[in-house]
Amino acid sequence: MGSLPSPPRHLPVLAALALALTACGNGDAASTVSAAELVHVHGLAENPDADGIYVATHTGLFQVQGDDITRVTEGYHDLMGFTVVGPGDYLASGHPDLRVDELQAPGKPPLLGLVASDDGAEWEPLSLLGETDFHTLEAKHERVYGYDATNGRFLISEDRTDWETMSEVALIDFSVSPDDPELIVGSGQGGIARSEDAGTTWTPLDAPAAVFLDWSADGLFGVTADGRVAVSTDAGDTWAQLGTVEGQPEAILATPDRLLVAVADRGILESTDGGETFDVLIATDG
Structure with missing residues (x-):
């Protein structure tokens, strides 16, 4: 671990x-x-x-x-x-x-x-x-992956009823590779870590201190606590810096067409150029 x-x-x-x-x-x-x-x-x-x-x-x-x-x-x-x-x-x-x-x-x-x-x-x-209390859930590869924030466990279920504890670890967020059910990258207070065995062990990475992560066919996207956005196409080994979102990020969603970031007291921001620039999609600050 x-x-x-x-x-x-x-x-x-x-x-x-x-x-x-x-x-x-x-x-x-x-x-x-x-x-x-x-x-x-x-x-x-x-x-x-x-x-x-x-x-x-x-x-x-x-x-x-x-x-x-x-x-x-x-x-x-x-x-x-x-x-x-x-x-x-x-x-x-x-x-x-x-x-x-x-x-x-x-x-x-x-x-x-x-x-x-x-x-x-x-x-x-x-x-x-x-x-x-699962703070993060992902359904991929006919599995449900979850981070149990109550007990500090990374869990997997194949039937939504019975769960296997893969490891005890502190995570803020995680994302599962769309191609490999064993490959997961997670964020925590100590930085970014990667698991290649479905969350059983985690290896810290030299990477931007992203707090929220989402993996799409275009790569693994991350946003730091101060709003810097980056993408990795090699499972977190190297990262390319993209644009920024002003404010404190709360969630991220990467799709084939756009990148969305929820920002506290601002709203939901959208990028249609791979994360280079962002426009306000929904403003919540009045």
């Missing part, structure tokens, strides 16, 4: 969120909202059923299609991990809306484990309910 530091073992404070949700009333799924509701973005994903993207946030899942932003989730779940497997097949993790009893395990902490949905609005538990 690499030299990434041991993870913190604590749960986020939920009391303030619970109070805010009580004041909000019931969530209104598929309602049009302002961009200001895209607060504290945890993940971005393409919508395989239609044009646009999904935005997973501290208060639920949203869909962005052109200038239209709609709330998808009925509950105000804190979706820490989110991935789209395919049309009508969504997976997530994080913390449930405390008003939704079926997404809580009696006597256990409010942790979603792995939950699934066919429309993004309603979710059902699949495994590890009350036990795990």
Whole structure:
């Protein structure tokens, strides 16, 4: 195992969120909202059923299609991990809306484990309910890869029910090669590390200190805490510096057509030239 530091073992404070949700009333799924509701973005994903993207946030899942932003989730779940497997097949993790009893395990902490949905609005538990908060999820190669931030473990499941612990490691984010199910690059407080055995061992790399990563057919893209974007075409051995995004990045999505970066207090930025320049796609700063 690499030299990434041991993870913190604590749960986020939920009391303030619970109070805010009580004041909000019931969530209104598929309602049009302002961009200001895209607060504290945890993940971005393409919508395989239609044009646009999904935005997973501290208060639920949203869909962005052109200038239209709609709330998808009925509950105000804190979706820490989110991935789209395919049309009508969504997976997530994080913390449930405390008003939704079926997404809580009696006597256990409010942790979603792995939950699934066919429309993004309603979710059902699949495994590890009350036990795990996956901060990052990826579905590739007929597997689900997840970083269990509660217990500091990198896990893999082939059936979404039974999980194999590959290693204990502290990660912020990770991405799996689109070509090799064993090849993974992860970010942590100690920098970038690579695994060539499905997350069993990790080797630190001499690389930019990217915090968020996403791998597409064009390469492995990363963005640092101060907004510098880079790409690697050799699994993290060498990196080419690209453009910058001003502000603190929160998530990154690399597709064959564009590169998206969510930036705190700014919105979602888009690059259509491989990350050299960025324009504001959705502004959240008013």
